[in-house]
Amino acid sequence: MSKSREDGAKKDQSMVIQKEMIANHYKRLERVPETREPVVYTFVPGNLTELVRSFGALPVLPEINALQSGMRKKSGDYIAEAERHGHSEDVCTYVKCDIGMIKAGNIGPTGTRLPKPDLLLLSYTGCYTFMKWFELLREEYDCPTVFFHVPYQGDGILEPEHREYMVRQLHEEVIPALEKATGNSYDEDRLKEYLALSARSEDDLVAVLQSAKQRPSPIDAYFGAVYYVGPIFSAFRGTQEGVNYYKALRQEVEARAAAGLGPVAPSGPMGEEKYRLVVEGPPNWTHFREFWQMFADEGACVVASTYTKVGGTYDFGFRHDPADPLGTQADYCGGCYTNINLPGRIDMLVDYLKAYEADGFVINSVKSCNSFSAGQLMMLREVEKRTGIPGAFIESDLVDPRYFSAANIKNRLESYLQMIDARRAGLSA
Amino acid sequence: MSRASIAQWAKELYEDLDFSVVRRWRENNPGRKAIGYLPVYAPREILHACGCLPVGIHGGGDRLEIIKGDAFYQSYICHLPRSVIELGQSGRLDMLSGVLFPSTCDVIRNLSGMWKLLYPEHYVRYIDVPQVADPRIATDFWAGELRRLLSDLGELSGHVPGEEELRASLALYNDLRQAIRELYAARSEAPWTVPSEELYLLLRAGELIPPEEFLAKIREYLAAARAEPGRMRDNSRVIVVGSFCEQPPLGLIKTIERAGCYIVDDDFILGNRFLVEDVPLEGDPIEGLAAAFIQSAVKSSVVYEPDPEGKRTLLKAQVEAARADGVIFAAASFCDPALLDRPMLKDGAEKAGIPCIAFKFSENSGQFQQFREQAGTFSDSIKLWGGV
Structure with a gap:
C-alpha cells in the first residue's frame, strides 16, 4: 500500500466505522436462524426502515447486496447464473445479480449467509422493476409480500390525496403485515423515537453534502458520498448507530473543510481541485475505484450528485417528522429522487450547478436502470439550454462488468474536461 | 363489405402515419379534441364521455x-418511445390536444415528463393505476384519479359530462369489449377464417376511430367471416405472450401463422380489452369504472400479481381456455415488463407440460427468416411430439 493510501485510510475514519456497522449487521443477519429475529426485505428508495425496526425486524436491501457484490467482483458470475436460468440479458442487472446470488447459495457480499425474509415489503417507489423483482423473489422464498404503492410525482408535486392514499396503506396494509410477520404489535412511540433519530442523522448528512459548496470541496459528493449515504439508505436510518456515524462524519468533514483539504480518493488525498462537477445517474460498481480515480487523476471533484438522493432527498428541507409518524414516511417516499418527474429532476440539476458553482455536469447512463436512464439525453440538452453549461454523457452499467469500457469512459471524460478548459480560456480571453 | 375489403380498409388506417382519419374527425367535429394515450391501459370511457x-x-x-x-x-432502450418521439417531432401528432401516459414501465413514465417539456401546449397526464391488494383502498385511489382526469378533460374539452353521459360511454365500451371478445372467440374457433393479420389490423384501426364506428366494423367483419369461411390448414395452435406494449411488425404476425402456428390468443393492443368483466351501469359511474379495474383487470405484466400462484398458473389457464398447443413468448427487446415476467410465466407453463419458445423483436424488425424458422420448427415439434 502506498503512503498516500495509508494516509487516506487514516483520515477517513468514518469509513472504518461504517465497515464495522455493515459487517455487524450482516453477522446479525447470519445469526438469525439462532436468534430468530424477524427479517424484512425492502428497497432503498422508499425504505421504511424506522417502521421495520420499530417491529424489531432487521432490514435487508437487495440493491445493497447487489452493489456490494459488484464492488467485490462477484456480480458477473451471479448475473451469468441468472441468465442461465432464463433471465434476459436486457433487464436490470441488480435483479439478476440478486437472483444469481440466491441460486448460488445466498451467501451475501461479506461472505455470510443471508436469512430468508419473513416479509417482502415491496415499497413501489420510483422504479417499475421493483414490482417484478419481488414477484421473482417470492418465487424463490415462498413468503408473504405486502405492496406499498407510492404514486409517482407526474405533475411535479406530491398530491394531498396521494399522501392520504399512502398513509392509509401504511395503516391498513403495511402495519398489519409487519405485525403478522414479526409477531409484534405496532408501537407508535418507538416509531417516533426512531424518526427523531433519523432527523438528526439527516441534519448531519445534509451538512456533509452541502460542505461541497466550499472551495475546495472537502468531499467528493458522488464517489465519496455513496459511502456517506450508505447507512442512511440502508439499515441504519433511525438508529443510534446511524446518529453516531453521521455525527462523526460531519465532524471529520468539517475538520477537513476548516483545514482547506479536499476529498480522499482511492489512491489518497486528491490534489488541486481543478474542476467542480455535478453528476447525474448511479455509479458503476464493478469498477468503482477505477471510475473514481479517473476523475481524481484529472482533479475533477464532484460537488453534487442526484444518485445520493435516490434513497431520500433531504437537501431541500425534508426531515422525518416524529410528530406525524406515518405522514412523514409518505412525504419521504414521495420525494425520493426517481419518484420525481423528469422536469423536477432537471430543476434539481440546474439548481445544483448554480448552488455549487460547478464547471460542468456528467451523466453516467447505466444500461440496467430505465428509471434513471430513459430521458437522460433530453435532460442533458435541457440542462445545457438552461445553464449554458455543456454536459458530458458516458455509459456503463450498475453491476454487469461487461458494460464497463474504461478506455471509452476515460477518453470521454478527458475530452470533456479539455472542453471545459477551452471554455475557460475563451471566457478569460 | 367483404372480409378482405374490411381488412384493406383497416390496413390503410394502420399504414397511414399522418393519422388522416383522426384529422378528418377533427375537421368534421370542430371544437372537439383528440386525446392520445400510450399502452397499455387508459380509461378511454372518460375521454369519450x-x-x-x-x-x-x-x-x-x-x-x-x-x-x-x-x-x-x-441504444439499450426499447424502440417504441423513439418512434413516438419521431411521430411527435415530425408534426404527425399535432392534431392531439393531450396525451395520457399509463404506468406501464419506467420508459413510458419518463416519456410523460419529456412530453411536458417538448409539448407544453398539450395536456399531459401520467396514469398511475392502483397496485395494492386491498380492493377498498385501491378503488378509492383509482376513483380519485379518474375524477381528476374527468375534471381536467372536462375543462380541456369544455364539456363536463353528467352521470348519464358517463354511463352511456361505459355501456358503449362494455359493448365494444364484448365485440372484441367475440372476435377473439371467432378466431379461436376457426383461425383459418379469422387470420390474425386481419384481426390485428382491425384492432389497430380501432385505435384511431370513434368507438361506435369500431364496434360497427367488428360486427361487420364477424358477419363477413361467417359468410366466408376459410380453409383449415394443419397448423398448430399457439398463444403469443409479451407483445402488449411495443407492437410486433405486421410481418411477424403473418410469419408466425404462415410458418404453421395459428395464433389463437395474444396480448396485442391489450388495453382495448383490459377489463374482463362489464363495468356496472348502476350507481356512481366513476366508482363503477374504478371498481371494474380492481375486480376484473386482465392479468398482465403491468399490474402487480398479489396471488403467489398467479404467475405460475396464468399460462396454463390461458392455454386451456384457448385450446392451444403451446406458447410463443414474443417480447420487444429491452421490454422490462415482458422480459422480467417471462421466467415466471415460462416456468409455470413448462411445469404444466406446455411447449414454449421465446424470441425478441423490435417494432421495426424487417427480417423474419429467423422467426419463420423458429415458429416452423415449433409447429413441427408440436405435431410430432404433441402439444399440451
Whole structure:
C-alpha cells in the first residue's frame, strides 16, 4: 500500500466505522436462524426502515447486496447464473445479480449467509422493476409480500390525496403485515423515537453534502458520498448507530473543510481541485475505484450528485417528522429522487450547478436502470439550454462488468474536461 | 363489405402515419379534441364521455424512419418511445390536444415528463393505476384519479359530462369489449377464417376511430367471416405472450401463422380489452369504472400479481381456455415488463407440460427468416411430439 493510501485510510475514519456497522449487521443477519429475529426485505428508495425496526425486524436491501457484490467482483458470475436460468440479458442487472446470488447459495457480499425474509415489503417507489423483482423473489422464498404503492410525482408535486392514499396503506396494509410477520404489535412511540433519530442523522448528512459548496470541496459528493449515504439508505436510518456515524462524519468533514483539504480518493488525498462537477445517474460498481480515480487523476471533484438522493432527498428541507409518524414516511417516499418527474429532476440539476458553482455536469447512463436512464439525453440538452453549461454523457452499467469500457469512459471524460478548459480560456480571453 | 375489403380498409388506417382519419374527425367535429394515450391501459370511457376522440399511440412500427427519435434514447432502450418521439417531432401528432401516459414501465413514465417539456401546449397526464391488494383502498385511489382526469378533460374539452353521459360511454365500451371478445372467440374457433393479420389490423384501426364506428366494423367483419369461411390448414395452435406494449411488425404476425402456428390468443393492443368483466351501469359511474379495474383487470405484466400462484398458473389457464398447443413468448427487446415476467410465466407453463419458445423483436424488425424458422420448427415439434 502506498503512503498516500495509508494516509487516506487514516483520515477517513468514518469509513472504518461504517465497515464495522455493515459487517455487524450482516453477522446479525447470519445469526438469525439462532436468534430468530424477524427479517424484512425492502428497497432503498422508499425504505421504511424506522417502521421495520420499530417491529424489531432487521432490514435487508437487495440493491445493497447487489452493489456490494459488484464492488467485490462477484456480480458477473451471479448475473451469468441468472441468465442461465432464463433471465434476459436486457433487464436490470441488480435483479439478476440478486437472483444469481440466491441460486448460488445466498451467501451475501461479506461472505455470510443471508436469512430468508419473513416479509417482502415491496415499497413501489420510483422504479417499475421493483414490482417484478419481488414477484421473482417470492418465487424463490415462498413468503408473504405486502405492496406499498407510492404514486409517482407526474405533475411535479406530491398530491394531498396521494399522501392520504399512502398513509392509509401504511395503516391498513403495511402495519398489519409487519405485525403478522414479526409477531409484534405496532408501537407508535418507538416509531417516533426512531424518526427523531433519523432527523438528526439527516441534519448531519445534509451538512456533509452541502460542505461541497466550499472551495475546495472537502468531499467528493458522488464517489465519496455513496459511502456517506450508505447507512442512511440502508439499515441504519433511525438508529443510534446511524446518529453516531453521521455525527462523526460531519465532524471529520468539517475538520477537513476548516483545514482547506479536499476529498480522499482511492489512491489518497486528491490534489488541486481543478474542476467542480455535478453528476447525474448511479455509479458503476464493478469498477468503482477505477471510475473514481479517473476523475481524481484529472482533479475533477464532484460537488453534487442526484444518485445520493435516490434513497431520500433531504437537501431541500425534508426531515422525518416524529410528530406525524406515518405522514412523514409518505412525504419521504414521495420525494425520493426517481419518484420525481423528469422536469423536477432537471430543476434539481440546474439548481445544483448554480448552488455549487460547478464547471460542468456528467451523466453516467447505466444500461440496467430505465428509471434513471430513459430521458437522460433530453435532460442533458435541457440542462445545457438552461445553464449554458455543456454536459458530458458516458455509459456503463450498475453491476454487469461487461458494460464497463474504461478506455471509452476515460477518453470521454478527458475530452470533456479539455472542453471545459477551452471554455475557460475563451471566457478569460 | 367483404372480409378482405374490411381488412384493406383497416390496413390503410394502420399504414397511414399522418393519422388522416383522426384529422378528418377533427375537421368534421370542430371544437372537439383528440386525446392520445400510450399502452397499455387508459380509461378511454372518460375521454369519450368528455366528447374527445381517444387515439392510441403505438409508434411507427416498421413504416417510420427514425431521424430525430434516436437522439432522445440510448441504444439499450426499447424502440417504441423513439418512434413516438419521431411521430411527435415530425408534426404527425399535432392534431392531439393531450396525451395520457399509463404506468406501464419506467420508459413510458419518463416519456410523460419529456412530453411536458417538448409539448407544453398539450395536456399531459401520467396514469398511475392502483397496485395494492386491498380492493377498498385501491378503488378509492383509482376513483380519485379518474375524477381528476374527468375534471381536467372536462375543462380541456369544455364539456363536463353528467352521470348519464358517463354511463352511456361505459355501456358503449362494455359493448365494444364484448365485440372484441367475440372476435377473439371467432378466431379461436376457426383461425383459418379469422387470420390474425386481419384481426390485428382491425384492432389497430380501432385505435384511431370513434368507438361506435369500431364496434360497427367488428360486427361487420364477424358477419363477413361467417359468410366466408376459410380453409383449415394443419397448423398448430399457439398463444403469443409479451407483445402488449411495443407492437410486433405486421410481418411477424403473418410469419408466425404462415410458418404453421395459428395464433389463437395474444396480448396485442391489450388495453382495448383490459377489463374482463362489464363495468356496472348502476350507481356512481366513476366508482363503477374504478371498481371494474380492481375486480376484473386482465392479468398482465403491468399490474402487480398479489396471488403467489398467479404467475405460475396464468399460462396454463390461458392455454386451456384457448385450446392451444403451446406458447410463443414474443417480447420487444429491452421490454422490462415482458422480459422480467417471462421466467415466471415460462416456468409455470413448462411445469404444466406446455411447449414454449421465446424470441425478441423490435417494432421495426424487417427480417423474419429467423422467426419463420423458429415458429416452423415449433409447429413441427408440436405435431410430432404433441402439444399440451
